[in-house]
Structures are given as structure tokens and as C-alpha cells.
Amino acid sequence: MLTHYPMSSLRMTSDLRRQLILGAAKRCFARHGYTGTTTKSVAAAAAISEALLFKHFPSKAALYAEILSDECEADPALTDLLEREPSTATMVELIRGMVQHFLRIADGPDLEEAQRLRLMATSHLDDGEFARLLYAKIEKLIGAVFVASLERAVAAGDARPCTGDPLNLFWFAHHSLMTAALTRLPATPCLAYGKANDLERQLCEFLLRGIGLNDAAIASHLGRDQAADAGKTAIAESA
Numbered sequence: 394m395l396t397h398y399p400m401s402s403l404r405m406t407s408d409l410r411r412q413l414i415l416g417a418a419k420r421c422f423a424r425h426g427y428t429g430t431t432t433k434s435v436a437a438a439a440a441i442s443e444a445l446l447f448k449h450f451p452s453k454a455a456l457y458a459e460i461l462s463d464e465c466e467a468d469p470a471l472t473d474l475l476e477r478e479p480s481t482a483t484m485v486e487l488i489r490g491m492v493q494h495f496l497r498i499a500d501g502p503d504l505e506e507a508q509r510l511r512l513m514a515t516s517h518l519d520d521g522e523f524a525r526l527l528y529a530k531i532e533k534l535i536g537a538v539f540v541a542s543l544e545r546a547v548a549a550g551d552a553r554p555c556t557g558d559p560l561n562l563f564w565f566a567h568h569s570l571m572t573a574a575l576t577r578l579p580a581t582p583c584l585a586y587g588k589a590n591d592l593e594r595q596l597c598e599f600l601l602r603g604i605g606l607n608d609a610a611i612a613s614h615l616g617r618d619q620a621a622d623a624g625k626t627a628i629a630e631s632a
Contacts, residue, residue, distance in 0.1 A: 411449050414439045415463065418456045427457060427512055454516075458526035461509065465534060475534070479541035481551040485601065485614040487539060488566060492596045495570040499577035507578060514575055531567070532560070539563045543604065551610035566600045 417439035421430045432453050436443040450456045465471060474490060477483045498506045516523040540559045546552035555562065573596065576584040586592050594615070601611050 407449075410441075410445075414441070414446055414449055415456070415460060419460055422457065422460065426508065427453075432456070452522065454523040455526055457512075458523060458530055461527060462530040462534065465530075471534075475538050479538060479545050481542070481546040481549055481606070481610055482614050483538065484542040484546055484604070484606070485597075485611070487535070487542065488600050488604070489593075489597050489615070491566065491570055492593055492600070495574040496593060496596075499574045499582075510571070510574060510578060513571065528564075536560055536563065546606060546610065551607060552605040553607070555605060562604045565603065569600065570596070 414435065418430070418435045421435050421438055424430075425434070430453065432446055432450075433443050435453075435456065436446040439446065450459065470490065474483065474486055477486075498510050513524055513527065540563075543552060543555065543559050543562070547554050573586070576582060577586070597615055598611055601615070602608075
């Protein structure tokens with residue numbers, strides 16, 4: 394006798410299997426790194442066949458890109474930013490957050506983040522699969538907020554109208570920061586960029602001007618944000 398299951402049950406089963414695979418993949422990548430992990434080892438860790446794994450994720454790069462996307466979506470700071478009303482202030486916060494993220498990769502002790510940046514660079518020189526997948530994830534997560542915030546900034550008189558695809562401006566900023574981080578990734582940086590203390594501010598101003606924000610808007614919003622950060626730091630140090 395055939396038993397018929399509701400489509401919702403099948404969907405839940407498929408979603409659960411996908412999460413189990415991702416959980417196994419996270420453990421494998423954490424233990425062996427990207428290069429040392431294979432789809433065969435992930436399938437074994439998830440107690441499934443490699444063929445079943447490929448039904449959910451067509452490649453190791455797809456698995457890794459999905460894991461990074463999940464981590465981004467779980468970031469409380471990014472979640473808070475993406476839930477804000479699109480505006481000039483949101484635009485400035487978005488760019489400042491990107492600048493801080495890439496500077497931390499180059500300056501911080503997080504070897505995993507540094508390895509991800511190297512993998513991204515290598516992907517551009519190889520088949521590009523990982524880079525394409527990750528760019529698609531980033532665009533889905535941030536693209537709409539960036540475009541809407543730019544439109545609001547133009548409407549408020551804080552930015553000049555964009556003459557091309559506005560999303561290109563986001564990618565120009567992203568690629569500039571990725572390259573800047575790569576130059577500082579080796580133990581001996583390829584380029585020192587002068588005064589390190591001024592680099593975050595200078596990068597923010599450069600990118601915001603390139604996106605089209607005028608100097609008055611940049612001074613107002615970027616200055617306000619950095620003053621707020623300084624206040625938080627002073628409070629934390631005195632506590």
C-alpha cells in the first residue's frame with residue numbers, strides 16, 4: 394500500500410537534510426580547512442552518499458559559500474543594519490561596516506577570515522566558481538538596501554544621481570576594499586598605506602565620494618558615527 398505524504402512534510406525533510414549537511418560541512422571545514430575538505434568527507438560526516446549531497450549542493454564551493462552566507466545573516470550588527478530604513482545614514486553605516494570588516498581581516502588574528510580572503514582571490518585566478526557564488530549571496534543580502542539607500546540619499550540632496558547601474562557602485566567599493574585588504578595580508582605588507590590610524594576614515598571618505606555623496610553629507614554622517622563610537626569606547630574604558 395502506498396503512503397502519500399503532504400508536500401510540506403517532504404519540504405521539511407529536504408530542509409532538515411540540507412541543514413544536517415551544512416552542519417557536517419562546517420565541522421569538516423573547521424577541522425581540515427577548505428583545501429583539506431572534500432565532498433566525500435562531508436558526505437561521510439553527514440552519513441549520506443556523495444550523490445545525495447550533490448542533490449543539495451553541486452560542489453564544495455557551493456557548500457562553503459552557503460556557510461559563509463549563513464554566518465553573515467546571523468551577524469547581529471549586519472542584521473540590525475539591514476533592518477534600518479534606507480537612508481543616507483544607512484548608506485554611510487553600510488560602507489563604514491565594510492571598511493572595518495576588510496581592515497580587520499588584514500589586521501586581526503582571525504586566520505580563518507584571512508584564509509577566506511585568499512580563497513576569494515584564488516578563485517578569480519581559477520574557475521571563478523566560489524567568487525561567483527559568494528558575490529551572488531552578497532548581492533542578495535545587501536544589494537537592495539544599498540540601492541534603496543542611495544536613492545534616498547539622492548532624493549534628500551545628499552548625493553548626485555547615478556548615471557549607470559547603481560549596484561555597480563557597491564561592487565566598486567567592495568572590490569576596492571578587497572584589494573586594499575589583500576595588499577596588507579602578508580606578514581610584511583605589500584603596501585603600508587601611510588598612517589594606519591587615518592586609513593579607516595580615508596577609505597570611508599574615498600568610497601562615499603565615489604558612490605556620489607557630497608562632502609556635507611559625508612562630514613555630517615561619518616563625523617556623527619565616529620563621534621558616537623569614540624563615546625562608546627570612552628564609556629567602556631571607564632567601566
